[in-house]
Amino acid sequence: MSAPVPPRAPAATRTDPYSPKGLPLTLESAGAILLALIWVLPLAYAVWAAFHPSEYTTRFVVTAPLTLDNFTRAWAAAPFARYFLNTFILVTMILAFQLVLGTLAAYALARQDFWGRDLAFALILAQLMIMPDALIVENYRTLAKLNMVDTIPAIALPYIASAFGIFLLRQTFKTVPKELDDAARVEGASPLQVLMKVYVPLAKPTYIAYGLVSVSYHWNNFLWPLIVTNSVEARPLTVGLQVFSSSDQGIDWAVICAATLMTSAPLLIGFLLFQRQFVQSFMRAGIK
Amino acid sequence: MTNRATATIHGWLLLLPAMACLALFTHWPAVASFVESFYSTPKARRPARFVGLDNYQQMLADPIFWKALTNNLWFALGTIPTSIALALLMAVWVNDRIAARTLVRMAYFTPTILPMIAVANIWLFFFTPQYGLFEQMTGLFGASSTNWLGSQDTALYAIIIVAVWKEAGFFMIFYLAALQAIPPSLGEAAAIEGASRWTFFRRVQFPLLMPTTLFVLINAVINAFRTVDHIVVMTRGGPDNATTLLLFYIYQVGFGFWDTAYAATLTCVLLALLALVAFVQYGWLERRTHYR
Numbered sequence: 001m002s003a004p005v006p007p008r009a010p011a012a013t014r015t016d017p018y019s020p021k022g023l024p025l026t027l028e029s030a031g032a033i034l035l036a037l038i039w040v041l042p043l044a045y046a047v048w049a050a051f052h053p054s055e056y057t058t059r060f061v062v063t064a065p066l067t068l069d070n071f072t073r074a075w076a077a078a079p080f081a082r083y084f085l086n087t088f089i090l091v092t093m094i095l096a097f098q099l100v101l102g103t104l105a106a107y108a109l110a111r112q113d114f115w116g117r118d119l120a121f122a123l124i125l126a127q128l129m130i131m132p133d134a135l136i137v138e139n140y141r142t143l144a145k146l147n148m149v150d151t152i153p154a155i156a157l158p159y160i161a162s163a164f165g166i167f168l169l170r171q172t173f174k175t176v177p178k179e180l181d182d183a184a185r186v187e188g189a190s191p192l193q194v195l196m197k198v199y200v201p202l203a204k205p206t207y208i209a210y211g212l213v214s215v216s217y218h219w220n221n222f223l224w225p226l227i228v229t230n231s232v233e234a235r236p237l238t239v240g241l242q243v244f245s246s247s248d249q250g251i252d253w254a255v256i257c258a259a260t261l262m263t264s265a266p267l268l269i270g271f272l273l274f275q276r277q278f279v280q281s282f283m284r285a286g287i288k
Numbered sequence: 289m290t291n292r293a294t295a296t297i298h299g300w301l302l303l304l305p306a307m308a309c310l311a312l313f314t315h316w317p318a319v320a321s322f323v324e325s326f327y328s329t330p331k332a333r334r335p336a337r338f339v340g341l342d343n344y345q346q347m348l349a350d351p352i353f354w355k356a357l358t359n360n361l362w363f364a365l366g367t368i369p370t371s372i373a374l375a376l377l378m379a380v381w382v383n384d385r386i387a388a389r390t391l392v393r394m395a396y397f398t399p400t401i402l403p404m405i406a407v408a409n410i411w412l413f414f415f416t417p418q419y420g421l422f423e424q425m426t427g428l429f430g431a432s433s434t435n436w437l438g439s440q441d442t443a444l445y446a447i448i449i450v451a452v453w454k455e456a457g458f459f460m461i462f463y464l465a466a467l468q469a470i471p472p473s474l475g476e477a478a479a480i481e482g483a484s485r486w487t488f489f490r491r492v493q494f495p496l497l498m499p500t501t502l503f504v505l506i507n508a509v510i511n512a513f514r515t516v517d518h519i520v521v522m523t524r525g526g527p528d529n530a531t532t533l534l535l536f537y538i539y540q541v542g543f544g545f546w547d548t549a550y551a552a553t554l555t556c557v558l559l560a561l562l563a564l565v566a567f568v569q570y571g572w573l574e575r576r577t578h579y580r
């Protein structure tokens with residue numbers, strides 16, 4: 001996947017003749033802000049409902065009392081602590097394997113010239129189109145044969161070799177000057193040492209970008225974990241939330257909103273704190 | 289010669305862990321789905337046997353399959369152009385010096401990092417009859433009550449709205465990066481020629497954004513076939529299969545009815561559709577957009 005974008009133009013000290021001024025700019029701002037308000041409405045509503053008593057769920061009065069009750073009720077009603085732990089283990093496991101497998105494969109594809117390389121690359125890229133989501137039936141069968149259904153590694157396995165990660169790292173490794181590689185070899189470094197001492201440090205921004213995207217993706221992933229888990233011990237947050245909100249809670253929206261916010265909180269807080277880093281990571285990951 | 293042999297061994301050793309996983313969880317299941325689509329589903333007393341094209345005949349005669357396929361095409365038609373157009377509009381706005389620019393950009397992007405399953409719960413409440421937010425808003429204007437998710441006419445639209453809301457901000461960042469990469473001299477030259485802002489956008493900016501549009505388009509198409517999380521939460525395919533998409537139907541057949549052979553047959557259709565997307569992308573679109 002490549003969206004070819006040329007390097008960013010030098011920061012213009014000149015003024016853009018098409019940048020709107022005066023009334024058009026005001027209108028544009030108004031439109032943009034209106035759309036932004038619509039876009040945050042679901043989240044804003046969830047915050048409202050979660051921090052107010054149930055009777056204010058659909059009554060928007062400024063004087064409504066604030067409360068953390070909904071959060072404590074949600075936390076007590078389902079094993080969210082366990083779900084958090086499961087998700088944390090899951091995303092860490094996936095990312096660790098993705099980075100190791102991806103780095104090795106990307107290094108081979110970027111800097112080794114060998115028989116079958118292009119074929120291997122093509123086979124890897126096939127996963128960009130045939131994503132694991134489409135293969136749920138067969139993958140479930142495989143994991144059942146391996147006797148791994150309802151475990152955290154079972155959720156992780158189909159994702160630990162990521163074509164997207166390999167592709168991203170390969171593109172980055174290709175930009176490393178060959179002279180650095182040669183120099184390290186002349187110094188007597190082994191291929192693996194060259195990889196660890198030259199390539200990996202230089203690819204740090206790519207690792208961070210890919211890490212953020214991977215963690216966000218797997219924190220939020222739902223369909224496959226839903227299929228492959230059926231116990232509290234293996235269930236990640238997303239599935240836990242679904243079980244919680246579809247079971248006989250009655251429909252107390254305030255508690256469901258509190259649980260929803262809890263589930264999203266770590267990523268949301270991370271995003272609010274490191275907004276620029278997040279946006280650039282998603283962009284970098286997409287463009288390369 | 290021996291050098292190349294060593295390099296080949298090294299190369300494949302480095303690739304081995306990743307290739308093994310890919311083979312086990314991508315290549316093999318794709319092939320196995322194909323093979324299995326020619327067999328019957330094994331039952332307790334009857335093992336799977338070769339049935340030829342029976343599964344495919346069953347599929348062609350299955351009204352729910354056709355319903356899922358057409359739903360998916362409408363879902364794609366509803367989400368792809370809308371989210372791309374909105375993404376472009378957002379990017380153009382955020383690229384200008386509008387008020388509260390950083391906050392606006394953040395608002396657009398936030399849905400990207402939220403779990404679909406979580407936000408679908410909130411949207412579910414918005415669409416709830418009588419009690420939900422939409423009802424209360426339309427109620428203010430005296431409109432009659434609509435059961436957005438319970439009616440066959442509106443349920444798919446509701447699903448489309450949520451999908452557009454979720455992905456437009458993600459696509460925006462690619463347009464934003466591409467807009468910022470257009471050299472300012474082009475704008476100056478166009479201004480000297482007296483081009484209007486619309487002409488400049490249509491004749492200069494939009495064509496230069498073509499590679500980005502292609503990239504976003506491919507992503508949007510793939511998303512249209514794999515976004516089903518919100519369906520599990522909001523409608524479970526209902527009412528009367530009005531919101532059943534292909535992947536959701538595979539999930540239902542495979543894990544609700546446990547008819548694995550038929551699910552494999554449906555998977556083959558999904559894979560064929562995805563292969564078609566890849567073919568169109570590499571064979572046709574790539575050639576037409578790289579004229580820079």
